[in-house]
Amino acid sequence: MKKLLAVSALGLLLGTSAFANNSAKGLNVLVTSEDAQTQMMSMVLSMMTLKQNKKVNMVLCSKAGDLALKNSKSEVLKPMDKSPKMMLKAIIKKGASVKVCPLYLPNKQLKESDLMSKITVAKPMEVSKDLLNTDYKNLSY
Template structure:
């Protein structure tokens, strides 16, 4: 989260809002995954071009047919009631978000590239590092 805060402070310090964001999700926590997806959705609705990188246990969200052990309750202001992180992820993808798993996710899991949801890629370290270094791209970690 600190890295994201720095990126946001930097972009706001120049008087211009970033229209691109990189969300890096590694947590296996249902609530953390859910909040990362809910915030990503809010950013996308506000016009942010999203790139999502799923690493470690969060990589499971990218696997076709994966179902979270439970759903998360949304705030009273959200009429959706209960949602699953993988459902929001698919909605984000349907609305143009770029989603990749970390380069080391597949070789360290029981999955291969054919197990991934349609549209999910495998990130290369170079392009992700470029995004992380770009002061015009806000970076958020969960």
Template structure:
């Protein structure tokens, strides 16, 4: 990753984080659960804007103290591939000075800040890719633990 890309991603994270922080005050949750707040984000869409928004919202949740588990399935699983680039960057809203971002760039930042990212158990067997093709730190989800999270009423599930 070039220094320009790294600086752009850092600026994006900061700007996106500020946007998320503004919303944090309106959440109205129990502050005692801030350290144990978890979320499962399931991303299947091949739409660049949907992938980007899923990552931007995930970043805002992480900035607000949420422990993230991200599951990439179907076409979104490609984000997990080492060296994958989504092509065009997406523009952030005018109120957000981040400029242009790519979903895989935000995902990398999320992982760097502790987010867990996995591909669906059926992603690799249904593509020409192998586990060695995944970005460092990306795993292959087992259905049992994912189902456990989905069934836990304390863990919200967000699908994109």
């Protein structure tokens, strides 16, 4: 009987922990890396989050901002045979909010019209509110 009670208690504890860990509304993802594998991992985890009906707010800064440009290219990686840019387009299509940091365009001598469709310039106050929102997990790449 004690074993049954212990197993039941452990199951309840683990079940509660799993439920609590899954209570996040989504992810805030900040990508700055120019490394294609690192960029790809941020896209893959963002896609997996969207597939769980959670939200993704992504901000691309520095070299990662290049992914947001209409005419940029990114390396195709195994095993998916997709590039970070291809995955970026897919997560946008699936509903992710994607922005470039406000320093990106002016320091590249570019305009908002150089960005892919549905990508905008982040507003620092909105990004800071997102990052401080405890209903979201923050990832930085």
